[in-house]
Amino acid sequence: MYVGVLYYIIMSRVNIVTGHFGSGKTEFALNLAMRQTGKTTIVDMDTVNPYYRTADAADILNKKGIGVILPRFANTNVDIPALPSEIFSVFANREQTVIFDVGGDEDGALALGQFNRYFTEEPYEMYYVINARRPLTRDKEGVLDILREVEIASRLKVTKLVNGTHLGEETTPQIILEGQRLVEEVSRETGIPVGFTAVKKGIEVSVHNPIMQLELFIKTPF
8 A cells, every 4th residue: 555755756758638527637736747857858849728727837848957848828818829949859869857847628738749759759658537516527427528528639549547536625535545446446337447545645545556745736717
């Protein structure tokens, strides 16, 4: 059983984090980046969600020596930010770890699909973050529907599931464990292993897979 803080070094150079709106995927992606010891870059490819952007944590990331590539016009009133050409640099420079934060629906995954041939040139991890307290991912069928949409649109396969179940400030260990049961059910159905249970720092749970205690970096929009 796992309890407490996990200091984890990513084994794959290329890492993709996806999940439906409100899953906590961006906080998870940021915490993955913060736990690296070598040269690391995080790429915000979420052109769908206007809130909870990696841009909110850009200053903190830069101070830690973590590179940040943002959509053009991120955190502005432009409706659809554009993906920058700098993304190609992370595929060319294989001396760094890269983490892609991707919009967690079909439209978001289509942006990822533009770079499919680069992802398939080397091993990658693709994390799918699940929040069992969101309307469209509160049951196995809903989770599987969105997972399949993401895989089809991106033409990539999810390799790890992440329990990101939370209810903001009202999150309790019981809520997280309820989500854990759903994520484990999805794992049994798909054969995709549970990579992490992601919990806010200060909350303790006991599960059979690694726990990542999250530092929260994203400003709420309200």
